[in-house]
Structures are given as C-alpha cells and as structure tokens.
Amino acid sequence: MFAERIDFSHEAGLTIDELVKRVEVMIPDTDLGILRKCYEFAEKMHLPHKRSSGEPYIIHPLNVAATLVKLKMDLDSIMAGLLHDTVEDCDVSPEEIAKLFGQNVAQIVVGCTKISKIKFKTKEESQAENFRKMVVAMAQDLRVIIVKLSDRMHNMRTLQYMTKEKQMAKAQETLDIYVPLASRLGINSVKADLEDLCLRYLHPDIYYRLAEKIAMKKREREAYIEETLNHVQEKMLEYSVTGEVTGRPKHFFSIYKKMQQRGVDFEQIQDLLAFRILVNNITECYKCLGIIHSAFTPVPGRFKDYIAIPKVNNYQSLHTTVIGPKAERIEIQIRTFEMHEVAERGVAAHWKYKERNKADGTGKLAWVEELMEFNQNVSSSSEFMDVVKNDLDVGGVFIFTPTGDVKELRYGATPLDFAYAVHTEVGNKTVGAKVNGKMVPLKYRLKSGDTVEILTSKTQTPSKDWLKICKTSRAITKIKQYLMKIERDEHRDKGEAALEKALKKFETSIKALEKKNDFRPLLEKNHYKTLEEVFVNIGSGTLHIKDVLIDLPSVNFSEADVLDFKEEEKDTDSYYKKVQRTAKKTSGNDNAVIVDGLDDIQVKMGRCCNPIPGDPITGLITRGRGITVHTIGCQRIAEIEKNRQIFVEWNKYYSFSHPVNIKVTTHDKPGILSKISKSINTAGINIRSAIARSMPDQKGSFIFEIEVKDYSELLKTISLIEQMEEVISVNRA
Ligand code: MN
Numbered sequence: 081m082f083a084e085r086i087d088f089s090h091e092a093g094l095t096i097d098e099l100v101k102r103v104e105v106m107i108p109d110t111d112l113g114i115l116r117k118c119y120e121f122a123e124k125m126h127l128p129h130k131r132s133s134g135e136p137y138i139i140h141p142l143n144v145a146a147t148l149v150k151l152k153m154d155l156d157s158i159m160a161g162l163l164h165d166t167v168e169d170c171d172v173s174p175e176e177i178a179k180l181f182g183q184n185v186a187q188i189v190v191g192c193t194k195i196s197k198i199k200f201k202t203k204e205e206s207q208a209e210n211f212r213k214m215v216v217a218m219a220q221d222l223r224v225i226i227v228k229l230s231d232r233m234h235n236m237r238t239l240q241y242m243t244k245e246k247q248m249a250k251a252q253e254t255l256d257i258y259v260p261l262a263s264r265l266g267i268n269s270v271k272a273d274l275e276d277l278c279l280r281y282l283h284p285d286i287y288y289r290l291a292e293k294i295a296m297k298k299r300e301r302e303a304y305i306e307e308t309l310n311h312v313q314e315k316m317l318e319y320s321v322t323g324e325v326t327g328r329p330k331h332f333f334s335i336y337k338k339m340q341q342r343g344v345d346f347e348q349i350q351d352l353l354a355f356r357i358l359v360n361n362i363t364e365c366y367k368c369l370g371i372i373h374s375a376f377t378p379v380p381g382r383f384k385d386y387i388a389i390p391k392v393n394n395y396q397s398l399h400t401t402v403i404g405p406k407a408e409r410i411e412i413q414i415r416t417f418e419m420h421e422v423a424e425r426g427v428a429a430h431w432k433y434k435e436r437n438k439a440d441g442t443g444k445l446a447w448v449e450e451l452m453e454f455n456q457n458v459s460s461s462s463e464f465m466d467v468v469k470n471d472l473d474v475g476g477v478f479i480f481t482p483t484g485d486v487k488e489l490r491y492g493a494t495p496l497d498f499a500y501a502v503h504t505e506v507g508n509k510t511v512g513a514k515v516n517g518k519m520v521p522l523k524y525r526l527k528s529g530d531t532v533e534i535l536t537s538k539t540q541t542p543s544k545d546w547l548k549i550c551k552t553s554r555a556i557t558k559i560k561q562y563l564m565k566i567e568r569d570e571h572r573d574k575g576e577a578a579l580e581k582a583l584k585k586f587e588t589s590i591k592a593l594e595k596k597n598d599f600r601p602l603l604e605k606n607h608y609k610t611l612e613e614v615f616v617n618i619g620s621g622t623l624h625i626k627d628v629l630i631d632l633p634s635v636n637f638s639e640a641d642v643l644d645f646k647e648e649e650k651d652t653d654s655y656y657k658k659v660q661r662t663a664k665k666t667s668g669n670d671n672a673v674i675v676d677g678l679d680d681i682q683v684k685m686g687r688c689c690n691p692i693p694g695d696p697i698t699g700l701i702t703r704g705r706g707i708t709v710h711t712i713g714c715q716r717i718a719e720i721e722k723n724r725q726i727f728v729e730w731n732k733y734y735s736f737s738h739p740v741n742i743k744v745t746t747h748d749k750p751g752i753l754s755k756i757s758k759s760i761n762t763a764g765i766n767i768r769s770a771i772a773r774s775m776p777d778q779k780g781s782f783i784f785e786i787e788v789k790d791y792s793e794l795l796k797t798i799s800l801i802e803q804m805e806e807v808i809s810v811n812r813a
Pocket of ligand 1: 140164165231
C-alpha cells in the first residue's frame with residue numbers, strides 16, 4: 081500500500097534477479113544489462129570478504145542498492161550503491177569504474193569513499209572538520225550523501241554482529257551526523273528508522289522498556305486504532321472525500337524525545353498514537369481537517385499548517401491533535417499522496433529523471449550552496465560546526481511582520497534574530513521589540529504566530545552581548561562582521577594618531593611623507609596594500625612604530641630614539657606602580673581580603689573565577705577600580721602582565737557568604753532537581769538560583785548558585801551531592 085512505511089529491514093535472501101525486477105518496475109523499458117554487469121563486478125571484487133555476520137560481503141552492497149531503489153533513486157545511484165565499497169576495500173581504481181560504468185557512477189563512489197575515510201572523533205574540533213568535508217562531498221553531488229545514508233542504514237540494521245563498543249560508537253555517530261542530514265534532506269523514512277536504531281543501541285534499557293510497554297497493550301490498542309479508523313472513514317464518506325487512513329503507535333524515538341522534553345515517564349505520555357490521512361489534493365486536505373475538527377474536539381494550540389508554510393526541508397502536511405474516542409489524545413496528519421512521497425523520500429522524491437540534465441546534473445540544493453559559501457567565511461571549524469548544527473535543525477517558528485509577511489526562523493530565535501532576518505540595518509539599529517503589541521526583552525523566545533515589531537534608533541550599534549542573544553547564523557554573522565569593522569576602525573584611528581605623534585619628533589607628518597611616496601618600501605616589505613593597513617596594524621599592536629620609522633627613507637631614525645620610545649612606554653606603567661605603593665600603606669580587618677596588611681582600598685572578587693576563602697589567590701590592580709581578586713589558576717591572570725599583580729591573602733577574621741556556582745550532571749530522572757535542592761538546604765546552605773537543562777543523552781545538567789563561607793564548606797556540599805545515586809558528577813563551575 082502506498083501509505084505504508086518503507087521497510088528498510090535487512091534482506092538476507094536478496095538476489096540480483098530480485099533487484100533487477102524491482103528496478104524494472106521503477107524504470108520500465110530500460111536495458112538493465114549494465115546493472116547485472118555491475119553486480120558481477122562487485123561480487124567478484126568482494127569475493128574474499130565476509131560480513132561480520134558470516135554472510136558473503138556482496139549481501140551488503142546488494143541491500144544498499146535495494147534501499148536506493150526503495151528511495152526511488154536513479155540507476156547511477158543504484159549502481160554506485162553496488163560498487164560503493166570497491167574502491168576502499170578492493171583497491172579498484174575510480175578510473176576503472178568510470179571506464180566500465182560511466183563517470184557519474186565513479187564520482188559517486190569516490191565521494192562515498194572519501195566520506196568513509198573520515199575518522200569521526202569525539203573532539204568537537206575534529207568532528208567539525210569532518211562535517212565540513214562531508215558538506216563539501218555533498219556539494220559535489222547530492223547523490224553521494226543518499227548512497228552514504230543507505231550504506232549507514234544497512235550497517236545500522238546489521239549492527240548486532242559488532243562489539244558493544246563499536247555499536248555505541250556507530251550509533252552515536254549516526255545520531256550526530258547522519259540523522260540531522262537525513263532530516264535536513266527531508267528523508268523522514270530514513271531519519272525515523274535511524275533514530276529508533278540509535279536509541280536501541282545507545283539506550284537499550286529505554287528502548288526495550290518502550291517496546292515492552294507498547295507491546296503490552298497491543299490488542300487493546302489495535303482495537304482502538306480500528307475503531308478510530310472506521311469512525312474517520314465513515315465521516316469522510318459522508319462528505320464524499322476518498323483517501324487512505326492509517327494509524328499506528330509513534331516512533332520510539334519521538335516518544336523518547338517527548339519524555340525528555342517534558343521530563344515525564346512513559347505512563348504520563350498521552351498521545352502515543354498517530355493517524356495519517358492521505359487524499360488527492362489540497363482542497364481535500366482542508367476539507368478533511370474540517371471533518372476531523374467537527375467529529376472530535378481539537379486540542380487548542382496544536383494545529384499546524386505546514387501546507388501553507390512548508391518546513392525548510394519542503395515537508396508539507398496539516399497537523400492537529402484531537403480528543404479521540406475514549407477521551408484519548410490522538411495526533412492526526414493530513415496530506416496529499418504527493419506530499420507524502422516527499423515526506424518519506426525528501427530530496428530523493430525530487431529525483432525525476434528529466435531534472436538530471438539541469439546545469440551540471442547533480443541537483444545541488446540551495447542550502448548546501450549557502451553552507452559552502454558560509455564555510456569560506458568562518459575561521460574555526462567549531463564555529464562552522466555550530467552553524468551547520470543550527471542550520472540542520474529543522475524545527476522552526478513562523479513569525480509575522482506587522483504588515484503580515486511571514487519569516488521562518490529556527491526554534492529558539494529571538495526578536496533580534498527576527499530584526500536581522502528583516503534587514504541587516506534593522507538588526508544593527510534595534511533598541512527594542514514588541515510581540516503581539518507588548519514590549520518584550522530582546523532575548524524573548526519567539527513562538528510561531530507571533531507578530532513582531534522592531535523598534536530602532538539611529539544611534540544604536542550592535543554589541544558583543546548580542547552574540548549571546550542571537551540564535552540564527554545570519555544574525556551572528558552580521559553582528560560579528562560589524563564588531564570586526566568597529567575594532568578595525570578603532571585600531572586604525574589609534575594607529576594613525578600614534579604614528580602622527582611619533583613623526584612630530586622628526587618634524588614631519590603622515591601627509592608630508594605620503595606626498596614623497598615615503599611609505600612605499602614599508603608597504604612592499606610587509607605586503608600591505610594601503611596605508612590604512614599600516615595604521616590598523618600599529619593600532620592592534622602587531623606593528624611597532626619604530627619598525628615603521630626605520631623603513632621611512634626621509635626619517636633619520638637612530639638607536640637613541642629607540643631609548644626615547646621605551647621611556648614613553650614606561651610612563652603608562654607608572655599608574656599601576658602608584659596603586660601598588662598606596663595599597664601597601666592601607667588595609668585592615670574590614671575586608672575579606674588583606675592587601676599587604678593594609679586597608680582602605682576597594683577590593684572586589686573576580687567574576688570570572690569567583691574565589692572563595694581557601695582558594696589560592698592573587699590581586700590584580702585595575703585602572704580606577706582598585707583591586708580585583710582572582711584565583712591563581714584563573715585565565716585572566718595568565719593574560720595580564722606580572723607588574724599589575726599584587727600579593728593578597730584571605731582575612732581569617734572576616735566572615736561572610738560567598739556566592740559560588742556548582743555544576744551537577746545527573747541521570748535525567750523526574751524530581752531530581754527538587755531532591756538535590758532539598759539536600760543542599762538541609763545542610764544549611766542557601767541556594768541563590770538554579771538552572772536546569774535536559775541534555776540529549778538522557779542526562780540532566782544543573783547549575784546551582786549557592787552561598788558558602790569558605791572552601792571547606794564548598795567541599796562538604798559537593799560531597800553531599802555526590803553521594804546521591806542519580807548524580808554522575810559535581811564540579812565547581
Ligand atoms: Mn558499506
């Protein structure tokens with residue numbers, strides 16, 4: 081049946097005859113001799129190899145090819161599926177494949193080989209690099225990634241023959257890399273299957289508990305599904321709409337995700353069942369929606385119209401949740417047969433043969449190209465990774481402009497993201513936002529359907545803090561660009577002024593030297609294109625004024641002058657020396673920290689490291705703000721010159737509560753937050769604030785800001801929390 085889910089199970093008895101038969105149905109009137117030839121070649125090459133299951137190796141490429149048929153991919157892709165491991169495992173050359181089966185097939189196989197050589201490491205940085213390579217491979221020919229997904233699908237299906245360690249690693253990699261890709265490409269059938277397989281290997285306890293619980297009430301559920309189906313079909317007939325209705329329990333992974341998001345147990349999840357109605361056209365979709373909403377009571381706020389506003393991966397459907405028979409909540413999706421095809425197969429569904437000749441015949445997607453463009457603009461790999469992860473995140477919110485236009489933003493986006501989505505200039509000048517007519521903070525999380533009005537001011541400029549508020553790559557890129565330009569301008573002005581001042585000593589000026597073309601040797605030597613670059617580099621400290629002076633032909637610069645410049649540099653240090661001297665004269669018992677036995681100087685705790693009594697500390701002289709106390713190991717200390725540090729020690733006669741952050745990682749269990757809070761409170765420790773976060777791997781993460789008298793009290797608190805069985809780790813944050 082059309083609406084049935086695509087079955088990607090491992091087919092142990094699959095033969096080339098069967099494969100050819102299936103391809104004939106899909107592409108009739110084609111000579112498939114080349115497909116058989118392809119199979120014979122692959123079989124011969126893989127003859128010495130065996131799968132971990134003990135089966136002949138060829139069963140793997142054969143299943144991969146079958147998956148590609150199920151996704152309705154073209155003949156080149158199917159052949160590439162048969163050959164995908166030959167270059168890597170059998171030393172076949174790409175040239176040979178090109179000669180025998182064509183350039184296209186060879187290219188896809190080479191792309192797959194490249195990806196399989198990527199070693200995925202746990203370190204974020206290297207993983208990002210790999211992801212970057214993957215996007216590059218994808219940009220060359222999208223079919224590479226679909227063949228690779230089919231390869232991964234079969235490997236995940238036959239993972240039981242691997243060691244436990246390999247199972248975990250493969251499943252994690254699949255969840256991190258392949259699932260988001262399948263999702264972004266809209267191949268939901270593959271995505272949902274991979275997710276369930278990942279859950280099975282990464283969290284077998286949860287997976288089998290879900291499987292058991294769903295199986296337990298199986299008969300009851302089947303009866304319920306049938307009753308509901310009949311009811312819906314009757315209603316549809318009443319209004320003469322024909323279509324197909326199916327119902328089934330949701331995917332395990334989607335149930336698991338709901339449990340995590342809401343922090344609830346399986347029993348508390350209400351809507352386990354999903355129904356799907358497939359009809360012939362869009363009018364019938366909305367007609368069906370009307371029928372459903374009049375037959376059952378809709379749950380408010382759960383209706384989503386992805387037909388009017390498709391998801392970024394082209395997914396279209398109507399979603400609604402209603403109170404079904406026996407007051408059970410059920411989710412219903414309504415879409416056309418065509419939309420369903422796209423929902424299951426994503427980009428693969430668009431792989432019509434006629435489209436293949438378009439330009440380069442590789443069917444690049446716009447977003448892949450955008451990603452490639454962005455790739456060239458970001459410096460670090462982890463930054464790139466963040467952006468890719470953001471862009472792969474399909475869940476979006478739809479926001480209205482005051483004039484009724486719609487913008488789609490990623491989930492979690494703020495009014496500031498929206499402002500940048502409207503226009504960079506609007507973003508840069510944002511001072512406030514109104515959502516549905518009410519003022520909101522800039523970090524407000526937008527919800528679908530919100531109408532957002534941005535308030536701007538001519539004098540506003542972006543600040544560094546905005547980077548923390550924004551969630552979309554567009555806004556973040558634009559803010560960074562602005563900040564970089566501002567910094568450059570500042571450096572330029574500072575550098576220009578410094579040079580002008582130095583030249584005064586030689587009774588000349590920048591303008592005068594420019595006229596004489598005096599800067600040319602300097603520019604050439606340093607490969608600078610403009611004088612402005614010289615200023616920027618002086619201002620940022622990468623170019624020393626004396627190195628500039630030496631290279632100016634009409635400036636007579638001598639060693640004696642170098643001494644002069646050093647004198648001047650010393651001047652700026654004198655302030656700190658003065659503070660050091662006064663600090664030694666004052667200080668007493670009214671401070672938490674004693675500065676060289678004296679008082680009367682303003683002492684503050686560094687917010688970066690938050691020292692508490694007992695920590696080894698040092699003082700830092702800050703211009704105009706007295707002394708800031710940091711721990712010896714603090715990052716800030718490493719960045720600052722030694723002569724700005726001053727000896728300080730804890731005052732043992734002074735007692736007050738110090739705020740300190742601790743980070744607690746736990747197994748994600750309901751009620752864990754209140755359990756930890758209670759145990760901290762009973763120890764007499766005050767909690768100032770707590771932040772909780774659910775992490776994707778079934779863990780919970782909490783940041784507590786607590787108040788302690790000293791280091792030993794902190795240690796006591798930490799060990800108290802550590803003793804709880806749900807707790808994985810406790811750290812000072
Ligand atoms: Mn393979």
